Structures are given as structure tokens and as C-alpha cells.
Amino acid sequence: MDHPVFVAFILVAGLIMAVLAQWRGWRPSLRTSLAVGIGLRLILLVLAATAAWQPVDYNEGFRHAGRAILHHQDPVLATQGSWHFLPMIPYFYALVLATGLPWEVAGRVVTFVADAVLIVLVGKLAGRKYQAQARFQYACNPIALMIAIIHGQVEPVALMFLVGAYVVARATPAPHGEAGNRAAMYAAWAGALFGFALSAKSWPIILLPVLLAMLPSWRQRLYGLFAAGAVPVFFLVTLPLVVDSSWSGILDVARYLGEVRPIVGEWGWTAVMTGGDWQLASAAASIGQVILYSTIALVMWLWWRSDRIDQTSAILLAFMIVTPRMGAQYLLWFIPFLCARPTRWSRPAMTLAAIWAGLGYLYLTQFDDNGWWKNHEWWAISSVAVIPFLVLAMPWARRVSRPAKETAIPETELVTTGS
Secondary structure: OOOHHHHHHHHHHHHHHHHHHHHHOOOOOHHHHHHHHHHHHHHHHHHHHOOOOOOHHHHHHHHHHHHHHHOOOOHHHHOOOOOOOOOHHHHHHHHHHOOOOOHHHHHHHHHHHHHHHHHHHHHHHHOOOOHHHHHHHHHHOHHHHHHHHHOOOOHHHHHHHHHHHHHHHHHOOOOOOOHHHHHHHHHHHHHHHHHHHHHHOOHHHHHHHHHHHHOOOHHHHHHHHHHHHHHHHHHHHOHHHHOOOOHHHHHHHHHHHHOOOOEEOOOHHHHHHHOOOOEEOHHHHHHHHHHHHHHHHHHHHHOOOOOHHHHHHHHHHHHHHHOOOOOHHHHHOOHHHHHHOOOOOHHHHHHHHHHHHHHHHHHHHHOOHHHHHHHHHHHHHHHHHOHHHHHHHOOHHHOOOOOOOOOOOOHHHOOOOOO
């Protein structure tokens, strides 16, 4: 990354503003939160877009996926699996590239807009009482700034639709009397938004039971489930209308989408196992997947009577704690939910995670290939220092009671003073 000291200054400034807001109990207006959040992102966008260094996946996989759509090619097959998701985001890439913007800007426009929208949605997720602080916390969050702008990863797009689905699902009325049609419409919209999240990235699928549980009746859950499945299927089956693809090509795409690449060694226990080196370790990946999904099922059950946002935070934090595969962009998954409903240890956990990710984005990128690999070893292994704080950040004190509608956070879980 070019200008690492200045970029680090911007990220630390965001962190300090977030900490001060929590410590002093600030309640900035929506306009202030958007101004600060968009301002920080614009500064980083200029720095990232004009830098000689660009993330490999962003510059190679994502760019080729967008250009493939412009040339009527399937983005998965054209990149030989470098892009292994549905074509929704490459469609957006192609639209922006068609304006003539250089890729260094065009590829980040999508994540910039999604992350700005998330500032508003995180506030709505937090509820009226805490929305001002929650949206400001997200606006300044260094992890969001790094992943959305410096990396240009598509996590903000998936999260924008996912959080939107949660907001709509929580607002779905009970289907009584004349409210039945309105409830069905809300449920379908919640499911459709979830489907768009799945069309951006595949990981939100682990939260489908949580979203369906937020809907008030089994009929609404069926509507939501159908809509959630219809959106990804739509993007898949309409590929031949947009690109030069056949039905057999669609089957090849589906095969790519179903593959899990067994690359380990970036984070946690697999980093210790491999000495911080990436390895194609199918045995470790397979065992890790069993541990991962068993842990998710256990956490989902343990937090089943909690607020659904707390349950989501617990699931996503548990994912990070035991996962055998990891990219720094995964750290953004739980940020909107912890901002909406913070715990006593959420701020230390997010801060330490930001420091770890920042070392990867800013420090490691100052070396050539040999220096990067050498420093990657200690950096990957050092992730084990983050994991205990992720465990502490889980909403242990809110595992049982779940408010019916409005988000209520026990005072013992808040770390705010002042006025």
C-alpha cells in the first residue's frame, strides 16, 4: 500500500473518533455520521485508486470478472474460478466500467456505495434509542474502511443486503386480519434482500435460519424462503441472456460455485499448524469444516432464545474463532451487528482485529514477494492473539432473554459515560 503512514493516520483517526463517541456517549445526527463516514472513505478512495499497489484478488479476479461481462463472457469461466460467485456484482462492475472510469476507481464504487448505505442500516438495526451512536461507530470503523475501500472486497455489498433483510424482517407485522397481505409482502422483501446477499457472497447462508426465525409465522417464513432462493436462481438462469453461455456452461458455473478451496494457513489454528504458510491441505480443511459447522449449530442453539442480532453476532464470531479458512475481509462480517448491539468486549476485539488486519494491508505490502512471505508467517500466527478477544466479545450475558420488538441493551453491557 502506498503512503502507509498517512493511511494509518486516517484509520487511527477513525478509531479514535469511534472510541470517543462511545466513551463520551455522543449521539451524532445522521447527517454528521454520513459526512464523517463518506469523508473518510473518499480520502481513502483517492489514496487507494492512485496507488501503485493493488490487492491481487481485486486487480486480477474482480477486474477480469467485470470485463468478462462487458465482453459477454461468463465471469466464472473467463477467470477460471478466480471469481467463484454469482454474476450479480460483475454486472455492477460492468456498468461502472462502461462509464469509462479506470478500474482502480470503478471497482471500488460498488463497495463505497454499499458501505455508505450500511451506515444508515446499522443505525436502523440498532433501534431508535441507540441508532445515532451505532451508525457513527460503523462510519468510523477501521475494518470497514480497509475492506470496503483499500481492499475493495465485496463484503459490504453482501452485508448491505443482509442487514437490510434483518431490518425488514424485524418490521414484518403479525399476519392478522387485513395485515396479512402486508405481512406477506414484508416477508417476501426480507427474503429477496437475503437472496441478493447470497448472490454477492455465499457465506450469509449460515444465517438463513436466523432470518426465517425473525418472521412471525410459518407462512411468512415460507414466503421468505422462496424469495431468498429465487434471487440467486434468477441470476444463474439468466446468464445466457447476458453472456455467451450455454446451459452446460451454467452447470460448469454451478460446479465452480459449489467448490470449497482447501487453502489454509492464514488464521488461527491452521496458521499455527502450517507455520503461517498457505497450504492446500484438504484433510485439515475437511476436518475444519466439520468443526466449523458443528460449532455454528451449537452456537445457534445456545443463543436461540436471545435477540436475533445477538445470535447473529455470536454465530459470526464463532465462525471466526474456529474457521480453518480465512481472509482478512471476513472480519467485517460481525462488525455491523456488534456496532448495533455492542458488548463489553466488542470495542477491544474490533480494535485488535483492526490492528491485525492493518498490519496485513499496510505493513506487509511494503515488501517484495520474498519479504511478504517471510513476514506473512509471523503475521498469520499472530492472529491467535485476536481470537480470545473475539470469544470475550460474544454476547454471553444476553444469551437467554430476547426483547419482542425494540432493541434493548442492558446497561452493564454498555461502556458509555458523560453526556
